[in-house]
Every structure is written in structure tokens, then in C-alpha cells.
Amino acid sequence: MEGFLRETHELVLANMTPEERLKGLPPDEVLKRYDPEERLKGLEPEERLKGLDPAIIQAWLAKQHRDH
Structure with missing residues (x-):
């Protein structure tokens, strides 16, 4: 079951755009990824x-x- 969940999670992430992936993060976490x-x-x-x-x-x- 763990392997299935991990593979499903990886598959979902692989099909998401970077913007879609960042949508779920808090703004301060997103901002840390960019230089000032x-x-x-x-x-x-x-x-x-x-x-x-x-x-x-x-x-x-x-x-x-x-x-x-």
C-alpha cells in the first residue's frame, strides 16, 4: 500500500505545473524559493x-x- 501511495503521489506531482505545485504552499514558503x-x-x-x-x-x- 505504501508503494502505491508513493507512486500515485509522484504521478500526480509529475503531471502538475510548477504553479499548481506552489499553490498549496504558504506564501512565505514560496517566496523563500526566489532571490530578493x-x-x-x-x-x-x-x-x-x-x-x-x-x-x-x-x-x-x-x-x-x-x-x-
Whole structure:
């Protein structure tokens, strides 16, 4: 019975798209599979910055100006 269940599970997974496989996982588990740049791809700069502390953004900008 164990072998049958394992084979059935493997067969079902083999016929699912990657999107279908990921559907059952919690979002934080899905996000762990992608690099930060991949997760942010397609977002406008304003959306990337939304929710960040303005002081952190200003400190980063100041450092960029010093380093360049």
C-alpha cells in the first residue's frame, strides 16, 4: 500500500505545473524559493520603497552619494 501511495503521489506531482505545485504552499514558503531581486522584479521604484522607514532610505541615499 505504501508503494502505491508513493507512486500515485509522484504521478500526480509529475503531471502538475510548477504553479499548481506552489499553490498549496504558504506564501512565505514560496517566496523563500526566489532571490530578493526576482521577487521585486516588475515593481515600480515607488512600490519597492513603500513601507520603508524614510530615515533608512535617506541614510542609504546619503551613503550612495558619498561612495560615488
